[in-house]
Amino acid sequence: MVLSVQKVKGYVMKIAELSSRSGVSVPSIKYYLREGLLAAGHSTAANQATYDEQHVRRLRLIRALIDIGGLPIASVRAVLEAIDSGSTSLHDAFGSVMHALEPAPLTDSKSEIAAARKAVLAWLRARQWSVKPNAPAIRRLAEAMLTLRQFGFGIALDDLGGVADAAEQMAEFEVASARSQIDRTASVEYMLLGTVVYGQALTEIRRLALEAVSARADKPAKGRRARAH
Template identity: 55%
Template sequence: MLLSIGDVKGAPMRISELSRRSGVSVATIKYYLREGVLPPGEPTSSNQASYGHGHIRRLRLIRALIEIGGLSLATVRDALAATEDEHLPLHDAFGAVMHGLDDPDAIVAHDDTLGEVHDWLAERDWTIAPDAPAPRRLAELIGILRDFGLPVTADSFSTAADTAEVVANDEVRYAREQPDRIAAVEMMLVGTVVYERALATVRRLALEAASARIEATVVERSEP
């Protein structure tokens, strides 16, 4: 398992120092080492090793994916493996990361709704891999919204998609400007999982603010 070239700076540290600086317990670090999501340190004796700044970065990434993104350790392992497969073109590595965040077998989408989503994607001229789970997930979510009586179509998301496209272009360009392949795909992982949660949180804030604004208007109109 590789670490980003730019992440090996600084003096080597023992696992206790790695724990202190990363905020991850020694027991958890050892668990990540056993599970293969954290690269081993440089052996210094038969039962000790030294670690670098790259290990701190990797621990922060793992914590973000598990604690903020809600991913399983197995999903994290698969996503990290995609960062290190140098035979994959960078675009395919990005795709492997994003496709691995959903379980296609757990998605239930009606064919007519899925067809609507594919037509919408074609109208937007978005090139999406045939095996990408995201179109099926969107179709499933549209179906659930309709079950609750919301008059939603794929076109309902066009304004959000316009904004997302601008942000995504910036994210991908920034990721590809990273000093090495590992850093580039790690950046896409963090952007996909954490930025997605940030956008959802902003939407919740907007909903609360809109509700408060409309409530104030209703109260004002009802006053004599």
């Protein structure tokens, strides 16, 4: 289903060591093999096979996507397929990975969402961000903005120019880093990890900032007490 990892044959091991080195239990490894997330080892006999460093790395990638990124198995498979697909263009591979990242599209398509989608598309055009128009991120962003508006948040896409500029700068840095990787697979993997794990890191930083700032606002360092009684 996914598969094909080769190249250097270096050190090989059996499943028990693969398990201990990757931190994934043997039954779970078997499950990932069955599900096509992990390439089969090199068969040496009817019931023997060896695994190598690529398998360790791939397992760690799988766990990162599941544990940190919170992706379901199906998305992990789709993402790995995109990585391993023969797509010549790096960008096509990135695009496939991005599309595979998002959960299934919600079915309800009200006119409100269609309008919000349109607004997002216009915003993207104005920013000269060329993105496939069926990118799941567009709909998700539209839904988020719609929800914020429904709850009375006085915020619109046009207020997010600064944020978008920052995101663009970060993306430029990340893409450049990804492209400097030794091969195509490494580039796509790098980009994937960047998207999912680094994105998660940013989310957590945002939450910590909110907690810290709300603490500061609640009991300012100088002067008045937070609440008298």
